[in-house]
Amino acid sequence: MKAIIQTDPGDPTSLTWQDTPTPTPADGEVLLRITTAGVNRADTLQAQGHYPPPKGDTDIIGLEASGVIEDANGCVRPDGTPWYAGDEVGALLSGGGYAEYVAVPAGQLLPVPSGYSLTDTASVVEVACTVWSNLMMTAEVRKDDLVLIHGGGGGVGLFAIQVTKALGAQVAVTAGSEEKLEVCRNYGADVLINYREDDFVEAVKEEGGADVILDIIGAKYLNKNVSALAKDGHIVIIGMQGGVKGELNIGKLLSKRGNISATGLRYRERADKARIVAATVEHVWPLLENGTIRHHIDRVVPVQDAAGAHQALLAGDITGKIVLAVE
Amino acid sequence: MKAIIQTDPGDPTSLTWQDTPTPTPADGEVLLRITTAGVNRADTLQAQGHYPPPKGDTDIIGLEASGVIEDANGCVRPDGTPWYAGDEVGALLSGGGYAEYVAVPAGQLLPVPSGYSLTDTASVVEVACTVWSNLMMTAEVRKDDLVLIHGGGGGVGLFAIQVTKALGAQVAVTAGSEEKLEVCRNYGADVLINYREDDFVEAVKEEGGADVILDIIGAKYLNKNVSALAKDGHIVIIGMQGGVKGELNIGKLLSKRGNISATGLRYRERADKARIVAATVEHVWPLLENGTIRHHIDRVVPVQDAAGAHQALLAGDITGKIVLAVE
Known part of the structure; x- marks a missing residue:
């Protein structure tokens, strides 16, 4: 697959779209084909070398994404029903969003709110x-x-x-x-x-x-x-x-x-993240679906311009969210 | 009545037992005749001028006491049954414990744990x-x-x-x-x-x-x-x-x-104190009564020697509690 790779660890702008191995989902993880990735301030910190990924996790940047399940790998939803290849979802990540594929623990998948596009979904997961x-x-x-x-x-x-x-x-x-x-x-x-x-x-x-x-x-x-x-x-x-x-x-x-x-989300245990994701879907998703909460996307840029997105965020130019289009 | 009065606000040792007006209980307060007062480190701070009483409250030192209700003033227990003159109780105070009498909001009265003396009771209320x-x-x-x-x-x-x-x-x-x-x-x-x-x-x-x-x-x-x-x-x-x-x-x-x-107890609203007192009686009193928790009184000294009690506490000589005998 292709992903944003930081070619020079000392240079936060050296974010280039290049080949890298496609991840293999472990037990309890699905393989997600990403369509959109959200940009967060924490991403800019990681590019500056200040916010390393949790041990054992990918060092590809990106804490949230949306897309289509490529391989459900036997994973089930919180209610016990299966996830299927082809299901559209949002995902809370500990890294790996700026890429074509990412492996996601099933407890960190969120349904697409009714009335929401995949792009909209990627802009709301982390927040x-x-x-x-x-x-x-x-x-x-x-x-x-x-x-x-x-x-x-x-x-x-x-x-x-x-x-x-x-x-x-x-x-x-x-x-x-x-x-x-x-x-x-x-x-x-x-x-x-x-x-x-x-x-x-x-x-x-x-x-x-x-x-x-x-x-x-x-x-x-x-x-x-x-x-x-x-x-x-x-x-x-x-x-x-x-x-x-x-x-x-x-x-x-x-x-x-x-x-x-x-507090922070990234270094929490998977069970803790799953608990937060479940509470968010239970309490916040209905507010998105009935229009009580509106999302605000400032702009959508191609994932290849991740460095430019970071610069815009750091310059204080962004109101609401900036997201990266992967396809 | 008599009470410990700080005769020189600049001198933490100028604590003298002398005449002062007996308090009049307001609505929702009982008048308690004190038999024992607990000594707390906060008392030594107040004597040093660092820990003023809440606005409108007595400036007599003493955050906990035990004794006998002198005038129930129509007050009732949390379950709605009346308090009576003659009832033995512990009291959480915002001040006024080093004295013969103190006015106590009914929500800050605690029953004497079964098997406990009034002296024992005064040693456990605040802690x-x-x-x-x-x-x-x-x-x-x-x-x-x-x-x-x-x-x-x-x-x-x-x-x-x-x-x-x-x-x-x-x-x-x-x-x-x-x-x-x-x-x-x-x-x-x-x-x-x-x-x-x-x-x-x-x-x-x-x-x-x-x-x-x-x-x-x-x-x-x-x-x-x-x-x-x-x-x-x-x-x-x-x-x-x-x-x-x-x-x-x-x-x-x-x-x-x-x-x-x-956190601290002293400046809380009365309703908040009543909530804490009720929870303490519900959860801690049974542990005192069945012996799971033992109280530890290091020494009992006459209230007239409040200054000496403060010095002992500040010198680090006390293990557990020091209490003042008022009668």
Whole structure:
């Protein structure tokens, strides 16, 4: 098969479409022929050498894809019925999406939501699993909570806004431009904060503090997030775009009885991923199918231009998702 | 009535037994005649000016007491039956324990465990509510977890060891002397770590890492606790004997999908305290009554010597609890 191979490990732009062995599915895995792969910020980190794949997994980049099952390999759905060759699916991956084929554990396959194309499906797998596992399975957002979402205009951000609103909670977002904030507003955000102009701590405190903060910044925002937190609030860190080490004021955290979790999907055990995928399909897929949550694809580019896609994402040019067309 | 009054706010030893107005119970509060008051490390912080009472509450020190209801004031138990004058009870307080009388919200009254004296009861209220709310309601300790308890020989520590073992989990403790560690072993601790001689991170890693860490140290241990944590582990910080501000390595926390909570009982809403008290009576009281958990009173001193009790606690001389006899 062909796949995106990083020909120079030291050069994040050396992503070339070339021949490589087709993977062989192990027991409990199907072989998926990929039609579309989603691009995630984590992919750009991997290309920079900062985010290695789990031990034993492919080092081809790509954490989500959609396509057609080529070899079901005897795998079954959660309800025990078989998967068949020819079934169209989405897939949550620990790597390998930027390719013509990938082996996928059966528990990480998701049906195509009704009304969705395969391209649409590839754009929602990773964000849906990320948002549901963090907002609900970790932070347990409740009706009338105020949820602060950093990077509201990104792929995770736009999705998180809509899931939060569907849960009956209020949403505050930060973003770096009025255009992105306007998109956030269109997707339901209640409080819009331009972080280049305003202090999000003050803005969120005026609303009574955030019960949940979904954070992609890490160290740079750690202390500010604690300041913006409401009593019994929960900060969930899923990215470290603002650095790895930061000072934590434990006294301030304790005065709020605050909670901090730092999570990710990629290194979880398969059983844990299957649990998250099943919960996401159960709770989020109906919201996609009835139109409560809309996906937002900024652009579709050929997989051969993966390097260009990474550059666009890193430049902050993307609102919502960028996906790669494999065929 | 008489109570311990701090005559010089700048001097933590100026604790004198003198006349002060008897409190008047508000609606939903009983008037309790105190026989015994527990001493907690937080009391020593308050005497040093670091731990003010919640707004509107008494500034008399003392977070737990036992005694006899003097005026039930129409209050009822959680099951709707009345409290009566003459009933013997324990009480979780936001302050006011070092006194002859205190007004107590009805939701913060606890029955005297069968087989327990009033003195015994005063020694377990705060530790039982602290341990249950943190180990179960916050960290949700599960069977076969490894729980690391810092300060295993203290009042909270000895109680936490026993609750953890009752939940079917394993216990590692840190303490500063072989004598204290021997007491911890007698109460069920599995892994004994003398922090003056050994690195607790290495010792806990050898056991596979801690699923839950109950921490009273704060900043000084923050980074070490993250290092000692197992995947999906939870650090619960309930004290800051080692400082307030510490560096957090978010990358390391994220690689473990770790969680940090910082909590306390004192500033919680009354409804929240009532919820914790009810859960503690439901789950912990039976363990006291059937002997699964033993209380450990190091010494009983007259309330008039509150200052001496604080000094003994701060000197590290106390294993288990020190309590004050009011009559």
